[in-house]
Amino acid sequence: MSAFSLEPRQIAWCAELRTLAAERLRPLAEKGEPGRVNRALVAELGRLGLLERLFTSGAVDLCLMRESLAYACTEAETALALQGLGAHPVHAYGTPAQRAHWLPRVSEGTAIAAFALSEPGAGSDAGALALRAEGEGDGQAEAARRSGSRRADTDGSPAAPDSPPLATPDGPSRWRLTGEKCWISNAPEADCYTVFARTTPGTGARGVTAFLVPADRPGLTGAALEMLSPHPIGSLVFDAVPVTADDVLGEVDRGFRVAMGTLNLFRPSVGAFAVGMAQAALDATLAHTAGRDAFGGKLRDLQTVAHQVAEMALRTEAARLMVYAAATAYDEGAPDVPKRAAMAKLLATETAQYVVDAAVQLHGARALRRGHLLEHLYREVRAPRIYEGASEVQRGIIAKELYASIGEAP
Structure with a gap:
């Protein structure tokens, strides 16, 4: 794969x-309100046409949107990303009616979407899900009908609209969902x-x-959770919530x-x-250290400060290149997308934690004052190292893919 570089139109779009x-x-x-869905903000993202681009653009454009919005308004970035995460399975795997x-x-x-995977006892270990879907009745005829309307092929990737019907195993056409979900944005x-x-x-x-469940289904309740980061997160309780083959x-x-498939795109x-x-933290630090008087000069004149800023810039650019290399691989259908996606998510989130922390240190106490950009970023930057697969999970994925490439299990 050739090295990634932004085209002039992409640079202009990011500035816009x-x-x-x-x-x-x-x-x-x-x-x-912190911890609540900001529907006015989401609606404005829709009016600007950014939400529609979640379903019409590739991974590179998604990354350009998320990086650019995060630089100036992390709340807008998160609102956009959560709409995409919650609704991408509908776009890629849903029926025409869905x-x-x-x-x-x-x-x-005008509608808020959510991705409900994690559970109190199954966060990083997604294969340990305990939310039960208990079947009702024989769905052989219904399953056969539904198999012709699927948009996902047998390996889980999106299929063309005119793909032939799939062979779906016999089973129930109605279920009841019972259990809990937790840490759901x-x-x-x-x-x-x-x-x-x-x-x-x-x-x-x-x-x-996977089921697409409207929020007004009987038996579905939830509660907000107070978290360090300000975006909305809550728990869900499913008390025999009815779903059918149409869901x-x-x-x-x-x-x-x-x-x-969803996480490989969004990681x-x-x-x-x-x-x-x-x-954003790096640029704030450059401005601060260039203008701050200390020890008879500017902070930037201290070699330890200058070297720290250089390290922050180095790591940020390295992370950026890996992110866009992974996104390009996804758009090109490369076979190593899981490894690249995990590497990009791991390096970038760990890098951001380092850079924001270093920026706070170089700013001193002012950066910890409520309302300061870095105080905000310091609260925001911690969660991405955990959600959509903690850093330890990403290392496990990388190792698994590396050993698989030589035909050996880790």
Whole structure:
């Protein structure tokens, strides 16, 4: 793969996005309530056409949007990303009816989507999901009908609209969902949830099915969680929530492919979010150290400070290059996307943590004052090292892919 570099049109678009984020999105973000869905902000993202681009652009454009928005307004970036994460399974694996009903509303910013994978006892170990989908009745005829309307092929990637019908195993056409989800972004305020539930016990990742569950289904309740980062996160309780074959995303018992297909796209863009925060912290540090008087000169004149800033810039640029290399690999359909996505997410999120922390140190106490840019970034930057697969999980994925490439298990 050739080295990644931005084209002039992409550079101009990023500058435009930063301006939009600062002038139109940040004022709406500042009016929002921490820990709550900011529907006015989401609606503005829709009016600007950015939400629609989640479903019409590739991974590189997704990363450009996330990095640019994160630089100027992390709340806008997160609102955009959560709409994409929650609704991408519908776009890539949903039926025509599911897509027609939900995607226009998500794109307009009038419906809030959420991705419900994690559970109290199954965070990093997604194969240990315990939310039960208990079947009701014989769905042989229904399963056969539904198999012809799927948009996902047997390996979990999107299929062309005119793909031939799939062979779907016989099974129930109705289920009841019972259990809990936790650490779910946009919960409990979302309008629809991509929910992963166990349809076949004792089979690990192989027995999980993805369902598209509207928030108004009977038996579905939730509660907000107070977290360090200010975006909305909550828990969900499923008390025999009814779902049918019309709610399945992809294929029964193959929902883990839906989850991994979504995460392979969004992991590099989590890295782009982190790079945007790192760049904002770096630029703030350059301005501060260039203008701050200390020890008879400027802070930048101290070699230790200058070297620290150089290290921050070096790591930020290295992370940026890896993020866009991974996104380019995804857009080109490269075979090593899982490894590249994990590497990009790992390096970028760890780098952002380092850069923001170093920026706080160089700014001193002022950076810890409530309302300071770095105080905000310091709270925001910690979570990405955990969600969508903690750093330790990313290392495990990388090692697994490396050993698989030589035909050996780690």
